[in-house]
Amino acid sequence: MTDPKKNKQLTKMSWIPIVRYRLIKFRATPYDSSLKGYFSSRDEKEFNRNCIKSKQRMAKIQNYKCPICNKSITDFTERLEVQEKVPVIYGGTRKYNNLQLVHRYCNKQYYKIFPLKGELPTKQQKQKGYKIIRQLRLAEIL
Numbered sequence: 001m002t003d004p005k006k007n008k009q010l011t012k013m014s015w016i017p018i019v020r021y022r023l024i025k026f027r028a029t030p031y032d033s034s035l036k037g038y039f040s041s042r043d044e045k046e047f048n049r050n051c052i053k054s055k056q057r058m059a060k061i062q063n064y065k066c067p068i069c070n071k072s073i074t075d076f077t078e079r080l081e082v083q084e085k086v087p088v089i090y091g092g093t094r095k096y097n098n099l100q101l102v103h104r105y106c107n108k109q110y111y112k113i114f115p116l117k118g119e120l121p122t123k124q125q126k127q128k129g130y131k132i133i134r135q136l137r138l139a140e141i142l
């Protein structure tokens with residue numbers, strides 16, 4: 001039904017696709033370290049169901065982990081941002097081999113340490129910066 005005056009439409013229930021969620025195995029708990037793989041594969045499937053193709057592709061390339069803090073990017077309580085490995089102003093491209101998904105927090109901290117001025121950080125400098133960010137995350141419990 002469409003309202004002729006406001007041109008708004010009611011959503012028909014039949015337009016909403018049915019999504020069946022897989023139940024967690026009997027007695028499976030995320031606190032059991034032997035089931036880590038089981039839960040991470042569930043999270044990856046959930047991530048792929050809710051993300052656009054480009055994000056799915058980037059996530060798969062980086063093994064569903066934030067390259068800065070090395071934690072999973074499948075947790076939806078944390079927002080993700082696309083970061084250029086080599087920023088465009090330094091001649092980087094917007095192609096998949098130059099893009100990575102990082103947590104918003106990690107991205108923010110990264111650009112605090114390495115602002116887009118002066119020279120590009122070396123691999124060693126980046127590793128040191130990542131270490132600082134990981135410690136910050138631990139300190140702020142994020």
Ligand SMILES: [Zn+2]
Nearest residue numbers: 066069103106
């Ligand atoms: Zn991160």
